Amino acid sequence: MAETTPNSWDARAAASSFYGFTDLPTIEERGTVVLTHGTGPYVVDTEGRQYLDSNSGLWNMVAGFDHPGLTAAAKAQYDRFPGYHAFFGRMSDQTVMLSEKLIEVSPFETGRVFYTNSGSEANDTLVKMLWFLWASEGQPQRRKILTRKNAYHGVTAVSASMTGKPYNSVFGLPLEGFIHLTCPHYWREGQEGESEAQFTQRMAEELEEVIAREGAETIAGFFAEPVMGAGGVIPPSDCYFQAIQPILQRHGIPLISDEVITGFGRTGSVWGCDSYGFKPDAIISSKCLTAGFFPMGAVILGEALSDRMQRAARAIEEFPHGFTASGHPVGCAVALKAIETILEGEGGNPPLIDSVRALIPRFEAGLARLSEHPHIGEWRGRGLMGALEAVADKETKTPFAGHLSVSERIANACTDQGLICRPLGQAIVLCPPFILTEAQMDEMFAKLEAALDGVFAQAA
Numbered sequence: 001m002a003e004t005t006p007n008s009w010d011a012r013a014a015a016s017s018f019y020g021f022t023d024l025p026t027i028e029e030r031g032t033v034v035l036t037h038g039t040g041p042y043v044v045d046t047e048g049r050q051y052l053d054s055n056s057g058l059w060n061m062v063a064g065f066d067h068p069g070l071t072a073a074a075k076a077q078y079d080r081f082p083g084y085h086a087f088f089g090r091m092s093d094q095t096v097m098l099s100e101k102l103i104e105v106s107p108f109e110t111g112r113v114f115y116t117n118s119g120s121e122a123n124d125t126l127v128k129m130l131w132f133l134w135a136s137e138g139q140p141q142r143r144k145i146l147t148r149k150n151a152y153h154g155v156t157a158v159s160a161s162m163t164g165k166p167y168n169s170v171f172g173l174p175l176e177g178f179i180h181l182t183c184p185h186y187w188r189e190g191q192e193g194e195s196e197a198q199f200t201q202r203m204a205e206e207l208e209e210v211i212a213r214e215g216a217e218t219i220a221g222f223f224a225e226p227v228m229g230a231g232g233v234i235p236p237s238d239c240y241f242q243a244i245q246p247i248l249q250r251h252g253i254p255l256i257s258d259e260v261i262t263g264f265g266r267t268g269s270v271w272g273c274d275s276y277g278f279k280p281d282a283i284i285s286s287k288c289l290t291a292g293f294f295p296m297g298a299v300i301l302g303e304a305l306s307d308r309m310q311r312a313a314r315a316i317e318e319f320p321h322g323f324t325a326s327g328h329p330v331g332c333a334v335a336l337k338a339i340e341t342i343l344e345g346e347g348g349n350p351p352l353i354d355s356v357r358a359l360i361p362r363f364e365a366g367l368a369r370l371s372e373h374p375h376i377g378e379w380r381g382r383g384l385m386g387a388l389e390a391v392a393d394k395e396t397k398t399p400f401a402g403h404l405s406v407s408e409r410i411a412n413a414c415t416d417q418g419l420i421c422r423p424l425g426q427a428i429v430l431c432p433p434f435i436l437t438e439a440q441m442d443e444m445f446a447k448l449e450a451a452l453d454g455v456f457a458q459a460a
Contacts, residue, residue: 009034009046023408023423030412038065041433041440043420053420054432054444059229059261059385060292062352062434063338069346070293070337077333086115086327094332101339105270107279108302112309115298115327119260119286120154122297123223126256126282127158128321129299129309130220136312143177144214146207146222146253150183152230153223153258162223164231179214182206183228186237187378187389188397196238204243216251223284226272226382229261232427233387235380241278254281254305260297264288265342265353265434267383268360275382281305291338294331342434352434356384362438366445367430375456384434387427388452399426404459413451419444428452 005011010031019027034046041064042050056062063070077094084092099113114129116122127145134142145162147153153162161174164183168174182203183189190199211219222244228234248255257280262272266288269275273283282305286297301309313319325331337346345351360383367386371379377391390407392400400406407423414421422429432444 023405025405026408026412033415040064040066041436049418051415051418051420052440052444052447054430054448055420055422056431056433057292058287059266059431060287060290062265062288063291063293063341064433064435067291067293067341069341070291070334073333073337074293074330077330081329083325084327084329085322085324087322091327092329092332094329094336095327098327098332098335101336102285102298102300105339105343106283106300106302107271107273108300110303110306111301112306113298113300115296115323115332116286117295117323117325118154118297119258119284120156120159120297121323122260122284122286122299123153123159123162123258124156125321126223126284126299127162127220129301129305129319130254132319132321133305133308133312134220136315137308139217141218142220144219145178146210146219147178147180148183148224148228149180150185150228150231150234151180151223151225151258152228153225179210181210183231183234184236184240185228185234187380200237200240200243203237203240204247207244207247211247211251211253216253219251219253221254221256221281222248223256223258225258225260226262226276227267227385229385229431230424232389232424233381233385233429233431235382236276241273241276245278256280256282256284258284260284260286261288261385261431262383264339265356265383266385266431268353268357269383270343270353272382288342289338290331290334291341293338294328294334296328296331296335355436356434359384359436359438359441362441363430363432366441370445370449370452373452373456375459376452381430385429385431387424387429390426390428390456400459406455406459409455409459410448410451413454414447417447417450419447419451421448 013032035043036046037044043053044050102113103111116125131143147162149164151164153159160168161178164180184203186196186199257273259272263285267275273280281302283300290296340346342352367379376388377394377397378389380387392398407426407428410428411421411423
């Protein structure tokens with residue numbers, strides 16, 4: 001057990017905070033890291049210890065923790081117009097400008113944007129939109145939602161039902177009508193002797209079978225992350241989206257791209273769907289939308305869904321849904337600056353997406369080198385998001401016994417060395433800020449390698 005000094009930050013946190021998505025045995029053993037500030041890609045705790053955050057906070061602080069342009073945009077908007085809503089035909093000018101910008105940088109020629117406070121709420125909102133739309137069009141039975149096992153779409157009751165993670169069973173979820181297909185992870189889910197192309201074809205055949213079993217006339221939509229983020233950074237098998245989208249189109253089932261993590265440059269393209277060569281019917285955005293400087297989510301409706309939603313809303317004179325802080329003017333001002341910073345370049349600096357593209361070869365080389373370790377079964381990723389999968393036996397892909405908590409121990413060993421990374425299942429996930437330098441990336445891999453060596457020496 002950790003020795004806790006009375007009235008220390010650790011003790012105060014333990015006495016007053018209820019932890020979410022936190023390994024409680026680690027907290028009991030090691031205590032809470034309480035942070036005070038950040039500089040560039042580093043964060044600093046109350047003891048003055050500095051950590052390189054290779055998790056970008058929670059996938060979102062891509063411009064670092066002290067970006068002056070983003071801070072200035074927030075301050076200026078707070079001085080000008082510090083808060084409002086987007087109800088009753090009123091919204092801020094920043095909200096209008098952000099909607100225009102999001103359509104401009106989206107894959108859609110035209111469309112409309114609806115704002116939320118998070119990616120979870122955005123996914124929840126789009127499910128309600130689909131239910132509303134289909135009912136308005138005389139098909140109220142179209143309520144079933146298709147996602148995939150290991151997918152992560154959020155934590156509201158609806159978005160958690162979309163999330164294909166077993167831990168949601170403790171809440172009695174998923175709700176009825178949420179169907180999880182096979183995770184398209186060829187390395188783990190492929191059958192013996194099955195090629196990647198054959199695996200992709202099997203995923204497409206499974207989709208056809210599920211639609212036939214459930215009835216296309218009962219299915220409202222199919223939600224997919226271009227790369228599964230909280231599932232452990234799992235890219236789809238080759239040509240996966242090219243195999244499934246024609247099936248969905250044939251049955252009139254909208255395809256929604258959940259770009260909460262992959263949107264705005266993480267994969268090396270503006271959108272993850274760009275990286276995988278498909279055009280969805282709608283996009284869910286959050287995280288990089290504001291570079292983590294303001295809580296915000298957005299539903300970006302493409303041409304067809306936007307028009308259908310407009311007709312459905314007109315039929316009852318409104319869309320009865322929204323949040324107090326939807327389209328918050330400060331959040332929208334920050335998002336406009338974040339998009340400028342990532343995609344266009346701000347203050348005479350090149351766009352951060354250029355940095356992502358320049359860093360990808362070094363990032364992939366570092367992951368590939370560490371995957372040569374006898375207890376790393378696979379490295380995987382796309383763009384500036386990657387994972388190393390720990391295994392007890394590389395040849396058989398046998399995972400370590402769960403009670404060994406190998407990935408948690410690796411993450412803790414990294415923390416001891418001043419590196420923050422994330423354990424997900426038996427994988428260690430890296431999604432560094434876009435501002436990382438080559439030297440900082442080398443630092444990241446050196447500290448991770450030392451942690452891997454130390455933990456595997458004890459666990460093997």
